[in-house]
Amino acid sequence: MENNRKYNFHDMSPYEGQDFEEAMERLRNYPQLLNHFTDLISRHNRMVNKWKSFHAKNKLSRALEDVHSVDQFQKEITSDIFLDMIESTSMEDLTIEGIEELEDKPYIYISSHRDIVLDTALLDLCLYRNDHRLCEMIIGDNLVGNQFIEDMFRVNGAIITRRSLTSASDLKEETMRMSYYVRHSMLDKEKSIWVAQKSGRSKDGIDNTSSSIIKMLYLACRDQKKDFSTFLKEQPIVPVAISYQFDPCAVTKSYSVLRKLKNDVYKKKRYEDIIDMVKGLRSWKGNVHVHVGTPLDPEKVTNPIQAAGECDLQIHRNFKLWNTNYFCWDMMNGTDKYADKYSDLNTKSFEKKYRKLNPEVVKNVYLQYANPVQSLLNDLENENNSST
Numbered sequence: 001m002e003n004n005r006k007y008n009f010h011d012m013s014p015y016e017g018q019d020f021e022e023a024m025e026r027l028r029n030y031p032q033l034l035n036h037f038t039d040l041i042s043r044h045n046r047m048v049n050k051w052k053s054f055h056a057k058n059k060l061s062r063a064l065e066d067v068h069s070v071d072q073f074q075k076e077i078t079s080d081i082f083l084d085m086i087e088s089t090s091m092e093d094l095t096i097e098g099i100e101e102l103e104d105k106p107y108i109y110i111s112s113h114r115d116i117v118l119d120t121a122l123l124d125l126c127l128y129r130n131d132h133r134l135c136e137m138i139i140g141d142n143l144v145g146n147q148f149i150e151d152m153f154r155v156n157g158a159i160i161t162r163r164s165l166t167s168a169s170d171l172k173e174e175t176m177r178m179s180y181y182v183r184h185s186m187l188d189k190e191k192s193i194w195v196a197q198k199s200g201r202s203k204d205g206i207d208n209t210s211s212s213i214i215k216m217l218y219l220a221c222r223d224q225k226k227d228f229s230t231f232l233k234e235q236p237i238v239p240v241a242i243s244y245q246f247d248p249c250a251v252t253k254s255y256s257v258l259r260k261l262k263n264d265v266y267k268k269k270r271y272e273d274i275i276d277m278v279k280g281l282r283s284w285k286g287n288v289h290v291h292v293g294t295p296l297d298p299e300k301v302t303n304p305i306q307a308a309g310e311c312d313l314q315i316h317r318n319f320k321l322w323n324t325n326y327f328c329w330d331m332m333n334g335t336d337k338y339a340d341k342y343s344d345l346n347t348k349s350f351e352k353k354y355r356k357l358n359p360e361v362v363k364n365v366y367l368q369y370a371n372p373v374q375s376l377l378n379d380l381e382n383e384n385n386s387s388t
Contacts, residue, residue, distance in 0.1 A: 005223070007177045009184070012161065014070045014136055015154045021068065023151040028064050030148055070157045074124060074134045078156055083125045086118075091285050092245070096126040098292035098318070102238070106186040106193070107295065108217060109135060111240035112207040112315050113196035115249070116143065116277040119242050120194040124157075126290050127192075135194040136185055138178070143273055159185075159193075179219035186235050197239075197311060203253035204364070205371030207241075207319065209311040214304040228307075232298040237307060239293040239314035245286030245322040247368065248279050251357065254364035289320035316375045324350065328369035338373075 015023050027033060034057050060081050067073045087094050111119055120137040127134055140163040144150045153160070161178050165171045185191045195217070198210040214237070221231040247253070293314035301307050323342035327350065330338050354362045 005176065005180055007180050009177070009181045012159055012178070012181060013154075013185075014157045014159065015151075016070070020070065020155060023155050024064065024067060026147065027151055027155070034061065067155075070136075070155060071134060073155050074157055075128055078121065079125050079128045083121055086281055087125075090282060092287050094122065094125075094288045094290070095320075096130070096290045096292070098294070099126060099130050099132065101294065102132060102292065104132065105236075106133065106190050107236050107238045108182070108186070109192060109194045109238050109240050109292075110197050110209060110213070110311050111194065112242050112319065113198065113201050114242065114244055114247060115280040116201065116273060118280055119196070122242060122288065122290055123194060123240060123292075126292075133190070133192050135192045137194040138182075138196075140199075143277070145274060149274065163199075175216050176219050176223070179216055179221075179223075182217055183220040183235065197315070201249075201253065203257050203368070205368035207312065207315050207372065207375060209239075209308040209315070211304045211308040214307045214311075218304060228301075228303050229298040232296055232301060232307075236295040237311070238295050239311040239318075241289075241291045241293070241315045241318040241320070243289050243291075243320040243322065243325075243372070245288070245324055246284055248283030248285065249276050250365045250368050251354070251361065252276060252279075253368060254361045257364045258360055286324075287320075287322060291318035291320060293318055313379060316372070316379050319372050319376070321373055321376070324369050325373050328366040329373040332363075332366050332370045 010019075060077065063077050063081060067076060109123060111123060113119055117139075120135060124134045134157065136157045136159050138159045138161055139153060141160050142163055144153065144160060150160075159178070159181060162174050165174055182193050186193060195213060197207065198213065217235065217237075218228060218231050221234065222228075226234075296307055296310050301310055321341075323345040326338035326341035327345055327347055330336055330342075354365055357365075
């Protein structure tokens with residue numbers, strides 16, 4: 001593919017060739033790697049997890065010697081060992097829907113974003129189990145705190161974008177470079193791409209796609225004088241809804257929402273995102289559902305704003321609503337409209353988890369769970385109004 005700008009992607013792209021081998025050597029020699037792995041997969045039942053982690057550590061130790069590419073790492077280490085353990089120790093069930101409708105070709109997956117790394121990891125796991133090509137994923141450099149963390153991300157397919165840039169011209173150039181890299185990866189390497197529907201996790205439970213994300217993806221194609229419909233044909237976009245019955249980071253997200261509402265000046269601690277990432281991986285999530293939507297239609301979607309709207313519709317419609325979502329919607333609206341939807345939920349136990357917290361924090365936790373229900377209701381109401 002012609003790269004009109006002749007960009008160098010070496011510092012942002014997943015490791016390849018000698019860079020990959022050198023990173024794997026650093027990881028194999030990192031003294032705490034296996035202990036970190038055990039910490040991530042250990043949860044409350046120590047006796048059960050002691051047996052599981054012992055065998056998983058041995059399997060990981062052997063696998064690290066035989067992995068020589070990102071694709072191999074994603075399959076043999078991330079999926080077969082790491083995510084298999086995360087699933088068995090922190091989930092009741094993981095289900096997927098819609099993936100059987102996809103063709104065997106690269107896609108841009110734009111997903112709802114609740115967890116720092118698990119959203120893209122679980123999509124990859126589902127793609128792998130259904131014999132589809134895996135994703136490279138776009139992440140911010142705020143997650144890369146040291147060489148070990150950078151190595152772990154980049155051997156696992158991460159594309160690192162520099163969010164810390166302050167100059168408008170530097171940011172513009174970096175955005176164009178990212179767009180060209182995504183195009184290069186899809187058309188030349190034939191890799192799929194994962195990107196969150198907006199910058200940062202949804203901390204209020206509202207899943208709205210930022211058109212600026214889609215504008216960024218389109219930039220390289222536009223730079224080559226191609227219209228948006230051609231872009232969607234060459235780099236098809238598929239919306240993905242990922243829903244967790246229980247969100248391990250709901251409370252920390254609630255505090256973040258409150259700080260923003262009060263305009264509090266807050267600077268994240270160096271490893272704050274990493275701590276949240278670990279909590280999201282190891283804590284109980286109950287049931288998890290991944291719903292892969294249908295590619296956006298190039299004949300009907302002709303610009304980034306329309307594309308963002310279509311992503312929203314698919315994500316809202318395909319988002320699996322759990323008993324926790326319906327219970328919190330009823331709580332926030334003072335009704336029992338959906339009581340039959342959460343008759344199997346221990347509501348007293350659910351409320352007890354947040355009993356000692358500030359009422360404002362609890363309210364925002366409940367809103368995180370309630371808003372996906374409200375988003376669907378809003379879409380249905382808009383649809384009814386437009387048809388009358």
